[in-house]
Amino acid sequence: MHFKHLTKDSISFSDKTEKQHIIREMLAKLEEQGKITNTMRYYAQVVHRESLENTGIGNGFAIPHARTESVETLSMVFCILKEGIDYDSYDGKPVRFVLLSLFPSSYSTTYLYYISMMASFFSNNDIVSQLEAAETTDEIYSILEEQSNHYYEKISNQERNEVDHSANLAGVPSAELDLLVRLDRLYKMNESQKCSIVSEKISDLEQLIDKRSLTYYKRMQKKCATPFAFVEKQACSGCNMNIPPIELNAIKERKDISVCSNCGRFLLFV
Numbered sequence: 001m002h003f004k005h006l007t008k009d010s011i012s013f014s015d016k017t018e019k020q021h022i023i024r025e026m027l028a029k030l031e032e033q034g035k036i037t038n039t040m041r042y043y044a045q046v047v048h049r050e051s052l053e054n055t056g057i058g059n060g061f062a063i064p065h066a067r068t069e070s071v072e073t074l075s076m077v078f079c080i081l082k083e084g085i086d087y088d089s090y091d092g093k094p095v096r097f098v099l100l101s102l103f104p105s106s107y108s109t110t111y112l113y114y115i116s117m118m119a120s121f122f123s124n125n126d127i128v129s130q131l132e133a134a135e136t137t138d139e140i141y142s143i144l145e146e147q148s149n150h151y152y153e154k155i156s157n158q159e160r161n162e163v164d165h166s167a168n169l170a171g172v173p174s175a176e177l178d179l180l181v182r183l184d185r186l187y188k189m190n191e192s193q194k195c196s197i198v199s200e201k202i203s204d205l206e207q208l209i210d211k212r213s214l215t216y217y218k219r220m221q222k223k224c225a226t227p228f229a230f231v232e233k234q235a236c237s238g239c240n241m242n243i244p245p246i247e248l249n250a251i252k253e254r255k256d257i258s259v260c261s262n263c264g265r266f267l268l269f270v
Contacts, residue, residue, distance in 0.1 A: 056089030
């Protein structure tokens with residue numbers, strides 16, 4: 001799958017050495033692209049979000065962001081710093097890669113899924129080394145695009161008979177997907193870092209999630225590279241099987257969590 005919300009002109013290098021200066025520079029880039037109209041307004045929102053919870057998630061990667069209804073879609077900027085900076089990350093490592101995002105509530109699940117995918121890249125030291133060695137934005141984009149394709153190929157190549165897709169999730173609101181995708185990201189972080197803070201966040205989040213969807217998620221997690229899939233061109237991106245139009249319309253109109261009737265993955269719409 002190619003990036004839909006991160007384009008080549010949204011990638012840049014920076015010699016800034018302070019978190020606040022980097023965030024302001026990245027927001028100014030969004031304003032230059034016509035995606036926002038007031039850099040300082042969004043700067044205040046992102047910095048406020050940072051004050052609530054540090055977004056340095058480990059392995060040199062940080063994800064400053066803000067959810068706001070004053071934008072219509074998910075907008076991203078990816079910045080590579082010439083030198084690592086202190087970001088108070090969970091693992092204590094300096095940050096060299098920053099993905100800044102602005103998105104409305106309707107894109108929360110899409111945002112969390114993309115962050116989960118990017119976090120999986122940064123848990124792989126070989127990918128990090130490739131990004132560190134890249135010298136141009138074209139090289140950076142090519143690496144990310146290639147890894148994105150590998151990520152979805154890995155999902156697609158899962159054996160169907162290994163997946164248990166018997167789900168009884170009737171009545172579980174689709175909003176639960178936000179929590180499940182966030183949980184999935186924390187699990188991936190914990191696998192690569194074994195951080196006590198992340199473990200605590202996992203425990204706290206699991207208390208908020210509907211028990212049926214949590215049980216189903218854990219079952220799928222053991223059998224799939226990822227328990228989630230996008231609906232793309234009327235097909236599930238996890239197994240590439242077409243979704244009949246009648247079933248697709250029913251899924252779109254439903255307010256409950258939906259899963260693919262073929263592979264069992266949670267379905268996300270973009």
